[in-house]
Each structure stands twice: as structure tokens, then as C-alpha cells.
Amino acid sequence: MILGHLAISALLHRYAKAEWTPVMAAAVFPDAVDKTLCQLLHLTPTGRMWGHTLLSLAISTALVGHTWGRRAARSWALGYLSHLAADIEGDVPWLYPFGDLDLTTPSPGVWEIMQMKLTDPVGIGIELALIAWAAHSLRHALKARAVAEGADLRRC
Numbered sequence: 001m002i003l004g005h006l007a008i009s010a011l012l013h014r015y016a017k018a019e020w021t022p023v024m025a026a027a028v029f030p031d032a033v034d035k036t037l038c039q040l041l042h043l044t045p046t047g048r049m050w051g052h053t054l055l056s057l058a059i060s061t062a063l064v065g066h067t068w069g070r071r072a073a074r075s076w077a078l079g080y081l082s083h084l085a086a087d088i089e090g091d092v093p094w095l096y097p098f099g100d101l102d103l104t105t106p107s108p109g110v111w112e113i114m115q116m117k118l119t120d121p122v123g124i125g126i127e128l129a130l131i132a133w134a135a136h137s138l139r140h141a142l143k144a145r146a147v148a149e150g151a152d153l154r155r156c
């Protein structure tokens with residue numbers, strides 16, 4: 001779910017030194033695109049389509065790189081790839097439109113998705129563990145920054 005994606009991106013920010021804004025935006029971008037197109041606008045047959053492809057990853061990374069630079073593009077790509085990897089428990093159309101897209105299973109609605117996620121204790125446990133780890137590591141990073149800034153202030 002979305003909090004798990006955000007937690008993974010927060011961990012990428014902390015440990016892979018990804019820039020905060022692009023890595024966090026990329027964490028939600030695939031679902032923002034595909035869930036909007038499918039569940040809200042009813043324009044696509046599945047909630048994992050254009051936003052969940054390597055083509056979209058490549059194009060959006062190029063656009064981010066062109067607009068905000070290489071470091072932002074690297075951060076965006078990390079966040080995006082982490083989203084696709086975290087979705088691996090279901091169908092991810094990595095190669096669409098060049099590969100097949102499984103449309104035999106109807107896409108669940110938002111409420112059905114929530115019910116499935118909330119009745120999966122293992123999934124909830126993994127997501128809560130990721131959120132706790134991300135919160136702990138960010139708190140630790142903020143403390144370290146405050147200590148470093150305090151040390152800088154004492155030098156002045």
C-alpha cells in the first residue's frame with residue numbers, strides 16, 4: 001500500500017542518499033497514474049498499466065533528469081523501481097506495451113483493494129515493519145543533523 005511505498009523511498013533517501021522530493025514522488029507516481037486512470041476515470045482496464053512499466057520509468061526519469069538534473073533523475077529512478085519491485089506480488093506489466101498485458105482478471109476496485117490489503121496479516125506486518133524502520137532511521141538522521149548543526153553553531 002501507499003505507506004509501504006513511501007517507507008521504502010524514505011529508506012532509499014536515508015541509505016542510498018536519494019533526494020527526498022523525487023524519491024518520494026516516484027514512490028506514489030505509478031499508482032497515482034494507474035489508479036486514477038482505472039478506478040477514478042475508468043479509462044483503462046487495470047490499475048497496473050502505463051504507470052507500472054519500464055517504458056514509463058524510462059520516459060519519466062528522462063523528463064526528471066532534463067528538468068531537475070542527474071541527481072534528481074537517479075533519485076526518481078530509485079523510487080520508481082522500488083515501487084515496481086514492491087508490487088511484484090501481483091501482476092506488473094514491466095514490458096507493456098511491448099509485452100503482454102494480462103486482462104483476464106478484472107481489476108479490483110479501491111474498496112476491494114483495501115479489503116484485500118487489510119485482511120493480509122503478513123502484508124500488514126511487512127508494511128508496519130517498513131514504516132517503523134523508516135521512521136526510526138529518519139528520526140536518527142534528524143538527531144544526527146541537529147547534533148552536527150549544534151556543533152557548527154558552537155564553532156562560530
Ligand SMILES: [Zn+2]
Pocket residue numbers: 030031048052083087
Ligand atoms: Zn503500484
